[in-house]
Amino acid sequence: MDDSYQVIVVGGGFAGKTAAEELGRKGVRVLLLDANNYQQFQPLLYQVAASQIGVSAVTRPLRSEFRKINNVRVLTAEVTSIDAANRAVTTADGSSYRARILVIATGAVPNFFNTPGAEENAYPLYSVADATRLSAAITAVLDEADREPAAAEADVIVVGGGPTGVETAGALAENVKYILPKYFTPGLAARCHVHLVDMVPNVLAAFSEKSQAYARDRLTKLGVQLHMGQAVGEVRPDGVTLKDGTVIPGRIVVWAGGLQAGRIITESGLKQGRGGRVDVQPDLTVPDFEGVYVLGDSANITDAAGNKLPQLGSVAQQSGKWAARNIHADLTGGVRQPFRYVDKGYMAMVGRGAAVAELGPRRLQLQGPLAFVSWLAVHLALLPGFQQKVRALFSWANGYVTHSPAQVVVGRPD
Ligand SMILES: Cc1cc2nc3c(=O)[nH]c(=O)nc-3n(C[C@H](O)[C@H](O)[C@H](O)COP(=O)(O)OP(=O)(O)OC[C@H]3O[C@@H](n4cnc5c(N)ncnc54)[C@H](O)[C@@H]3O)c2cc1C
Incomplete structure (x- = not known):
């Protein structure tokens, strides 16, 4: 059992990666485990499916994200079991890890x-x-x-x-x-x-x-x-x-x-709420499991007014950032604070030059080209990595002007 880390983060998506990044920057020793060696940007997967952009625009190697944060160790490993009471995990190759704090951010699977x-x-x-x-x-x-x-x-x-x-x-x-x-x-x-x-x-x-x-x-x-x-x-x-x-x-x-929490949550012994997700407390910890945080799409997170927040990249990202603050407080004798979500609204692309956006808590409504440009700008800003942004931008511009696909699928369907 390796217990040399202060924090174990399971899942390197929006929530887990952000939490690990913030903690690493604060000097905390973190082990980040993800079944894949890359972060995937889910909001643009439909464009990959429609051959509008290539895979390399929506994925970024996790190790490259953490190359400048030395005290975060990234391991590609599928976590096969979670012992929440002991804040320990076991991976598919039989290795076990335990830490003072366990962060579970394994996202969701189709429902x-x-x-x-x-x-x-x-x-x-x-x-x-x-x-x-x-x-x-x-x-x-x-x-x-x-x-x-x-x-x-x-x-x-x-x-x-x-x-x-x-x-x-x-x-x-x-x-x-x-x-x-x-x-x-x-x-x-x-x-x-x-x-x-x-x-x-x-x-x-x-x-x-x-x-x-x-x-x-x-x-x-x-x-x-x-x-x-x-x-x-x-x-x-x-x-x-x-x-x-x-x-x-x-x-x-x-x-x-629809979405639900994955098998790893079901088998963790943590109490599941709506969508199989774990109901977390306002400070993002799990009741009765000291030192366990559940974030992003794996959790039912509420805002200050008690409303359940949706499964969105912005909720996941902000929960990762907030959890890092609270974990730092745990490790340094500080006091955990309830999560405050900054509601940025939501948007959807409907096609070429057409989108809808409802921005901010007051839901400023945009439809059409203005919403389309906002959609492009927001997704470009959220994409992890400079190369990914350039690739996406090039594919969008090329597709817009020439109406040609950006990706050739190599391989055959199963
Ligand atoms: C098709 C699609 C489109 C979307 N569009 C938008 C959008 O436009 N705007 C928006 O805000 N949100 C959008 N979302 C939602 C957003 O992508 C999610 O809310 C966000 O990715 C959740 O972040 P997360 O960190 O909780 O989980 P994820 O980003 O899913 O990350 C979970 C990570 O955990 C890893 N993992 C899972 N199980 C294990 C295991 N057993 N062992 C090790 N690692 C594991 C996975 O490999 C993954 O890297 C979209 C989602 C989908 C599916």
Whole structure:
């Protein structure tokens, strides 16, 4: 058992990486464990799936992020069990680590809500591996449709009308509109449709009615077929069946239907709340588990008024920063403070030159080109690493001007 670190952070996403960075800068000895040797930028995964940007724009090696912070050790290792009472973890290679403080920031996994066939047949979009797998599958379907003009339609069905589903459906519909006619056999685009399905009556349910109407209008103009207020009863290899019995045929079903905490949380023995996440106290610690913090998408975090905060990059990042302060207080005899969230609002891209944004706690509403530019600026600022920003910017500019894909998928779908 290695107990030479003051703090163990499990998960190097928005929350864990920020916590480790802040602690490292304060001189705390930190061990950061992540199953991957890179941080992935989830907000742009849909663009990877739609071949709008390459993988190297949305990933950054964790070791490179910490190259100047010597007292943070980064190890690529999947944590297979957590002993929260002893603040200890075991990794897949059998190594064990224990520290005075344990930070759990393992993010989320898709929630299929027990929908029959969804786990087997749908493509989730929560990791780089998911995005490249989806991209390869779409490319294979298009290649097949290109080879066999008499083949069935090459429709894609996106389940989930939140920001991820809307952004994915918008990007795929743009490809059908602009890229297929340019690169594939004439007439192929007419055989490719994008469907968006959700059980709630409006897309972007968390946004204002004005933003919802704007998004609905833009998606419809792009050719997306909306099936709102319709619950998916089953996902099959050849499409979905809605709960009312309607069948929507499709070659690919993308799952953007929801999130839950992963298996590692379930098996940790920590009490789980909504979405399988751990209900944390206002100071981000876990009740009855001294020295254990849970952050980001793995936690149910509340704001000062007691409202549950959404699973967003900004919540994860700010919780990481705040936890680092409280952990520093723990280690130096200070007093932990309740988390104060600075609400920056939210935004979603709906397609070329079109987005919706509701900024700040007062929800300043923007739609159209101004929201589009804000979306680009915010995502560019959030992307980790200079090279990643340059690559994303170049791909966006190139795609905007030339309507050409930025990424070629090497490999075959499984
Ligand atoms: C498709 C998509 C689009 C999104 N778009 C936006 C957006 O536009 N704006 C926004 O604010 N938010 C967006 N989000 C949400 C945002 O990305 C998340 O809220 C944020 O990434 C959560 O950060 P986190 O650190 O909690 O988890 P993550 O960023 O998911 O990081 C978790 C880390 O833990 C690691 N890990 C997991 N299990 C283990 C284990 N057992 N052992 C070791 N390591 C492990 C993972 O490899 C990962 O690196 C989006 C999310 C998705 C999926």
